[in-house]
């Protein structure tokens with residue numbers, strides 16, 4: 687018993703000694719000068735690491751260009767997106783609160799396409815690429831929302847959602863320097879036996895070549911992507927079922943049938959309208 691106590695006492699005093707040993711002046715097993723040396727070593731060591739890091743970072747940044755990305759896909763081909771930003775669109779015609787979410791989403795998206803704003807942009811020559819490689823400040827080709835006509839949200843404030851013929855906007859992702867060959871257009875089909883009537887704006891879903899190439903966020907600041915609006919002309923027989931719609935960009939060299947990437951040059955979404 688006594689032995690045990692002695693032992694634990696001895697342990698305690700060596701523990702105290704470890705923290706601070708008055709005989710040798712050591713703190714946590716080291717003297718003050720030893721601690722100072724260690725501290726100095728780490729300050730120099732981490733200072734050196736930080737210096738190396740900054741230097742390599744700086745060297746790497748020197749090799750980057752402000753205007754074009756350094757690394758790009760081997761074959762650049764754009765993905766498609768839709769607005770409203772939902773792949774499952776459910777519309778209850780008689781419930782404005784329900785479909786207003788979609789209308790608001792479209793309105794917000796179209797703010798950049800405001801006619802007054804777009805008046806300041808250039809009316810480019812249709813049907814050909816608008817090359818401006820040598821200009822420092824790139825100009826932007828005009829795309830007014832009124833070009834989307836019945837899908838512009840101007841005359842019909844609900845984009846067709848209140849009368850059960852909803853509009854969906856299709857946009858292509860921006861890719862710097864992309865020059866599609868041919869005349870790209872958007873073609874949508876409903877995945878069912880009988881075809882579904884659709885109306886395209888601009889006519890035939892054309893994407894004008896004048897909106898290419900895009901020169902990047904910095905050089906081409908106010909650039910707006912061309913849009914294609916699709917109005918689904920549903921009738922009452924089409925209500926209450928999920929319709930699957932696939933839209934593809936066709937008529938050009940843009941890829942639209944990649945097995946792994948379901949958004950490359952195409953997009954599939956679902957629509958259900960109830961009365």
Ligand SMILES: *[C@@H]1O[C@H](CO)[C@@H](O)[C@H](O)[C@H]1NC(C)=O
Pocket residue numbers: 778779780781960961
């Ligand atoms: C659609 O909205 C109306 C009004 O809010 C409601 O009475 C009706 O049940 C809704 N229909 C469906 C299928 O949810």
Ligand SMILES: *[C@@H]1O[C@H](CO)[C@@H](O)[C@H](O)[C@H]1NC(C)=O
Pocket residue numbers: 797800801802803
């Ligand atoms: C476009 O912008 C102008 C001026 O900023 C504004 O008065 C007008 O209401 C806008 N139009 C639409 C359709 O948002």
Ligand SMILES: *[C@@H]1O[C@H](CO)[C@@H](O)[C@H](O)[C@H]1NC(C)=O
Pocket residue numbers: 873874875936
């Ligand atoms: C749209 O796609 C469908 C199905 O792939 C095809 O049958 C139709 O001919 C295409 N329309 C146009 C205008 O290319």
